[in-house]
Amino acid sequence: MTRPSVPVSATRPDAPPAPGTLFLVVGPSGSGKDTLLDGAKAALAPSRRFVFARRVVTRPADAGGEAHEAVSEAEFAARDAAGGFLIAWAAHGLRYGLPAALGEELAAGRHVVANGSRAAAPALARRVTRLLLVEVWAPPAILAARLAGRGREDAAAIEARLARGGLDLPPGLPAIRVVNDAAPETGVARFVAALREAAGLAQP
Secondary structure: OOOOOOOHHHHOOOOOOOOOOEEEEEOOOOOOHHHHHHHHHHHHHHHOOEEEOOOEEOOOOOOOOOOOEEOOHHHHHHHHHOOOEEEEEEEOOEEEEEEOOHHHHHHOOOEEEEEOOOOOHHHHHOOOOOEEEEEEEOOHHHHHHHHHHHOOOOHHHHHHHHHHHOOOOOOOOOEEEEEOOOOHHHHHHHHHHHHHHHOOOOOO
16 A cells, blocks of 8 residues: 655755844044944844844943943953853954854844954854855045044044055955944934845835
């Protein structure tokens, strides 16, 4: 007696989703990364296709700038030792980390957008399946004007920041550039369009 055939789809579990892309956003001070990230989060996060990382930083919560998770040096070191970060790095006297849980979001097929560091990119590329650097760029004159408008640094300090910001991206890693030299809404629109295109998503 022959058994009735069973559809192949009924005998095999669903294939896992393709891993998402980690979009590591880099750029010099004054390029407007925080503004573009905030605008993109408002536009893309509701779709649940994109996850916007909240960094862990050894900086007080009321220090201004990005909305980060503030921790002490000791707590950061303990988390790092316990494998709590997908990647961690140091810059400007502070320590930064992207939570390890972001790896689960990528494995589930969601795209993660994170404010990052060029120096950390090569190590991060070895830990995720798909990494794309998103360089936010603006002409030096605009960077200088934005930094001066903050009123935090004198002209010499601003010049030093601009010199550091002129570093090249790490070689061998895929990257795209978003020019942020106009009004904030224009920059956000360019940034959102670049993320959607790189993720292979049609415009709404």
